[in-house]
Amino acid sequence: xxxxxxxxxxxxxxxxxxxxxxxxxxxxxxxxxxxxxxxxxxxxxxxxxxxxxxxxxxxxxxxxxxxxxxxxxxxxxxxxxxxxxxxxxxxxxxxxxxxxxxxxxxxxxxxxxxxxxxxxxxxxxxxxxxxxxxxxxxxxxxxxxxxxxxxxxxxxxxxxxxxxxxxxxxxxxxxxxxxxxxxxxxxxxxxxxxxxxxxxxxxxxxxxxxxxxxxxxxxxxxxxxxxxxxxxxxxxxxxxxxxxxxxxxxxxxxxxxxxxxxxxxxxxxxxxxxxxxxxxxxxxxxxxxxxxxxxxxxxxxxxxxxxxxxxxxxxxxxxxxxxxxxxxxxxxxxxxxxxxxxxxxxxxxxxxxxxxxxxxxxx
Numbered sequence: 001x002x003x004x005x006x007x008x009x010x011x012x013x014x015x016x017x018x019x020x021x022x023x024x025x026x027x028x029x030x031x032x033x034x035x036x037x038x039x040x041x042x043x044x045x046x047x048x049x050x051x052x053x054x055x056x057x058x059x060x061x062x063x064x065x066x067x068x069x070x071x072x073x074x075x076x077x078x079x080x081x082x083x084x085x086x087x088x089x090x091x092x093x094x095x096x097x098x099x100x101x102x103x104x105x106x107x108x109x110x111x112x113x114x115x116x117x118x119x120x121x122x123x124x125x126x127x128x129x130x131x132x133x134x135x136x137x138x139x140x141x142x143x144x145x146x147x148x149x150x151x152x153x154x155x156x157x158x159x160x161x162x163x164x165x166x167x168x169x170x171x172x173x174x175x176x177x178x179x180x181x182x183x184x185x186x187x188x189x190x191x192x193x194x195x196x197x198x199x200x201x202x203x204x205x206x207x208x209x210x211x212x213x214x215x216x217x218x219x220x221x222x223x224x225x226x227x228x229x230x231x232x233x234x235x236x237x238x239x240x241x242x243x244x245x246x247x248x249x250x251x252x253x254x255x256x257x258x259x260x261x262x263x264x265x266x267x268x269x270x271x272x273x274x275x276x277x278x279x280x281x282x283x284x285x286x287x288x289x290x291x292x293x294x295x296x297x298x299x300x301x302x303x304x305x306x307x308x309x310x311x312x313x314x315x316x317x318x319x320x321x322x323x324x325x326x327x328x329x330x331x332x333x334x335x336x337x338x339x340x341x342x343x344x345x346x347x348x349x350x351x352x353x354x355x356x357x358x359x360x361x362x363x
Contacts, residue, residue, distance in 0.1 A: 002036075002038055003038075004038055004039060004040040005033050005038055005039055005040060005044075005048070006040045006041070007040075007041065007044055007047070009040075010030070010039075010044060010047060010048050010051060013026055013029060013030060013051065014026075014051040014054065014055075017051065017054065017055040017058065018054075018058070022059065023055040023056075023058045023059050024055065024056070024059045024061070026051075026052075026055045027051075027052040027053075027055035027056050027059070027064075027068070028052075030048045030049065030051050030052040030055070031048075031049065031052050031068070033048060034048050034049055034075075043076075043079040043080070043081070045075045045076070046072045046073070046075040046076025046077075046079060046081050046082075046085045047072070047076070047081055047085070048072075049068050049069075049071050049072035049075055049076075050068075050069065050072040050076075050085055050088055050089075052068050052072075053065045053066070053067075053068035053069040053072060053092065056068055057092065057096070062096045065092065065096070066089075066092060066093065066096060066098070069088065069089040069092045069093075070089055072085050072088070072089065073085045073086045073088075073089040080118075083109060083112060083116065083118055083119045083122055083123075084118070084122045086105060086108075086109060086122075087106070087109060087119075087122030087123050087125070087126045088122065088126070089105060090102045090103075090105035090106045090109070090126050091125070091126035091129060091130060093105060094106075094126070094130040094132075095129075095130055102126075102130075106123060106126055106127065109122075109123050110123065110139060110143075113139060113140065113143035113171070114143040114144070114146040114147040114150065114167060114171070115147075115167065116167070117163075117166045117167045117169075117170045120140070120143075120167070120170045120171055120174050121170070121174065123139070124136045124139070124140055124174050124178060127139070128178060128181065133178055133181055133182055134182065136178050137175065137178050137179060137182060137184075140171055140174055140175045140178060141175055143171055144168065144171040144172060144175055144189070147164055147167045147168045147171055148168055150164045151164040151165060151168055169196060172189055172192055172193045172196065173193040173196060173197065175189060175190075175193070176189070176190040176193035176194070177193075199250075200249075200250040200251060200252035200275070200278070201238075201242075201249040201250050201251065202235055202238055202239075202249055202250070202251045202252070203251070203252045203253075203254055203258075203276075204231075204232075204235050204251050204252070204253050204254065204279055204291075205224065205228075205231060205254045205259075206253070206254065206291075206292055207228050207291075207292070209254050209256070209259045210224070210228050210231055211228065212259065212263075213259060213262055213263070216263050217262070217263075229304070232291050232300075232301050232304055233301075233304045233305060235251065235301075235305075236301040236302070236304055236305025237305040237306075239251070239281055239282070239305065240305045240306065243282075250278055251278060251279035251281065252275055252276045252277075252278060252279070253276045253277050253278070253279050254276055255273060255274070255276040255277075257273030257274065257276075258273045258276060260273070261273050282297070282302075283297045284297065285297055285298040285302065286298065289301050289302075
């Protein structure tokens with residue numbers, strides 16, 4: 001019996017089809033794997049069919065490519081790839097001259113832009129890759145403003161607010177990239193996107209600072225951990241999880257200035273502290289642990305991160321569009337955005353929420 005194909009196997013077949021003089025056999029192989037139940041994960045069927053459609057398109061069989069692309073979108077319904085597969089099909093329709101059908105397919109996905117973070121990239125890419133960058137700018141700007149309004153109406157700290165905040169992040173940064181491709185003059189939202197890119201992913205509080213902060217703000221334990229051991233476990237666990245996915249997280253080490261700002265009742269944006277140093281990670285197994293305990297890493301935070309409790313909350317809190325009490329919103333400078341941008345928070349504010357209503361950002 002032929003072995004089951006994993007997602008990595010499908011990637012390899014797709015890459016081979018790209019490089020082949022005749023990609024049609026690869027399309028046949030992919031369709032046969034789907035129809036023969038030879039996928040390690042049945043939810044990859046839509047992806048496999050989309051790769052087959054790409055191979056058919058490369059071979060010049062446009063009608064066959066569109067048929068497989070439509071089948072991929074239907075097969076992928078209910079999976080994590082659903083929106084991506086629908087957007088890919090719409091893009092293929094546009095690219096192969098079926099403009100009315102392609103735009104109708106994208107119009108059906110447009111309402112997802114302000115609600116689903118995973119819809120933003122595929123829909124915008126389908127527009128920009130088919131020469132419709134100006135339309136992409138219009139759609140993403142409207143979705144961004146709608147998402148910001150939804151975030152304003154959501155209860156501080158609620159699951160809804162956290163989800164919408166992630167959508168706002170994605171829309172702000174995607175809009176910046178689209179506008180840059182069009183040669184637009186950066187506006188406040190674009191500056192905010194730059195700030196989000198520059199912000200660290202996590203903040204680590206050394207023990208003395210952590211204890212002082214929790215003594216003054218006990219509610220911060222929900223975000224940072226119930227004690228310093230939990231706080232270290234959260235940071236190490238996030239770093240290990242990101243490393244396992246091939247990602248690198250930026251960790252800011254809290255400074256006395258940041259701690260003072262966290263404890264201060266002064267909301268003046270001008271007093272925001274300078275960002276702290278970045279945490280070097282990982283140390284060698286026999287080197288002193290990064291947390292400052294003086295114990296070896298292999299006996300301190302390395303196992304602590306592996307053993308992190310399932311319910312430990314992540315310490316990341318991205319702040320793409322909130323205005324602290326007493327702050328002043330900047331005036332708009334671009335006609336495309338009909339609502340004035342909100343004040344951009346400092347890097348530390350984005351990572352650790354200083355007031356009620358913490359949020360986290362999906363990596």
